Amino acid sequence: MYTKNRQKKKQRKEQEQQNKLNDLDYQFLNELKELTIKPDMNHNKQFIRALFKDCSDCVIREFEIKPNIPALAVFVDGLVNTGWVNEALQSIMVFEGGSKDIQTLSNAALPVSQMQITDNYGDFLISVLGGDTGIIVEGNDQALLLGIRGPKTRSISEPETEAVVRGPREGFIENLRVNTSLLRRKLKTPRLKTKPFTLGTHTNTNIVISYLEGVCDPRIVAEVEGRLQKLKIDGILDSGYIEELIEDSIYSPFPQIQYTERPDIVASALLQGRVAVFVDGTPFVLIVPTVFWHLMQASEDYYERFQMGTLIRFLRYVFLLLALVTPAFYIAITTFHQELIPTSLLLSIAAAREAIPFPAVVEAFIMEITFEALREAGIRLPKAVGQAVSILGALVVGQAAVEAGIVSAPMVIVVAVTGIASFTIPRFNGAIAIRMLRFPLMIAAAIFGMYGILIGIMLILGHMAGLRSFGVPYLSPAGPMSAGDLKDILIRAPWPLLDTRPQYMPVRDGRRMNMDMQKDILAQNGQTGANVSHERERVEKPEGADVNDAPEQ
16 A cells, blocks of 8 residues: 555656646746656757757757767857867767766766766756756766856956055956855865855856854854845846845945955955855955944055054044035034134135025035036946046036036035045945935034034934844944954054954954964063174174073173
8 A cells, every 4th residue: 555655656746747847837946956857868858958949059969979878968158168068078979988877977988177966957957057068868867067167257357446555456256166266265274165055046146155164153154044045036146136135224324234356355354253145247245244344444454554554544434524524514504603613714605605596505415416426427437538527527517616606615625525535435335325324414404503413423323323234233343332342443453462353243263363472572572682693792792602692681
């Protein structure tokens, strides 16, 4: 009885597979993974031809292995190196072992270093559409997938949006494996893990999450994996899709996920216990968790001496404040608080605004919107003329507006300072948040004056204090306070003091370095050269004395 039920169940499953095979009625690749490859070559050939119907770029090549063993090669023209495909097919066609076994052919006949074996059409389809070459041999319920992808990709170059004076010049490109290899060059350890995913029912985009085992908290990795696995979307064309889908608060103007094109920044983030998300087809890699202070840090801060890094960070925070409140502050003091302006300056501003028909807030909105439009136009125009047009456009439009009496000269200066200040923020998505919040503050200043600015800043800080990035408070380590981590927030402490990983980040190993060398230098008074024999001291020493002995103090 049990055997009959088992046979009926098996026959029913085979019938369902045959119905799907005949109708090709599937929506997700998970359904194709349930369809196993059959030993019958005619069956496989019929299914694959129906699967790739009206796909002119898909090549289905029939051939034979000695002696008279039917086989089938499937690949996408333009994604493979045809020369390597020809060599692989030639090697397997002239194989004289006379074996149909897939394992034997893969071990003895194919000179290919990267090779996989699959038993279902789902994995077969993903690999072929990703650039692999599929081989099916008569009498086998498995298929070979040869990793002989061919077309050249964009060469590795320095990212234009994250240029540095000192530091590595290489950046990520659109090829996923090239990007993971760039990271592997930075972190040469088997603890660097790269877990693959596939997202998008139509794009089947390859995703890789990367982290350092033993450093990163497994709960963070599990959270990232869980959010990615729950995504059901028809296509992923850029990492921006994933960024907006998995972040904690999509309605916040502040980015809770950092992205970068630089391998050194990703390596540094992984050393802090964070997780990176690579997406095939884009050079931008996502990093989580992210706090606000990460948006104000650049990789160059750690390549120059700490004094320079600290001064540059102070400068960024000052100009961050200017980029946020300068137009609003000008509106407030010219509209409500004229007593705060020195008399001579007040007279100058009054003379400049005498013929202006608009209030200060309308004047500010006209200039800010115009400046943002010129900045956007400079990005869209060809590179050869885009920068020149944006700069000259700002100068010409500003001068013409002043001469026409539409805006005043002080307002042009305020908008120019605000625009320059926004460029000092290292992360583009962080600068966008500040640029957007500038306009509500201008409205608040026009209605309530300085009180409106203070209320607006308090609301912004309250909103930021309530944000989380994968469970980490957005204002950490300032709120909640972690005194030990403040050495790398507003300032950049010397490297000997950066011996621990951030305490606000959940990590398994909090120690980055030991302090033995620095202790030895201090103990030996190394900065004054007490234990170093100089030329003059060696000459003055009597014969037989040890030249390595330290001079008497």
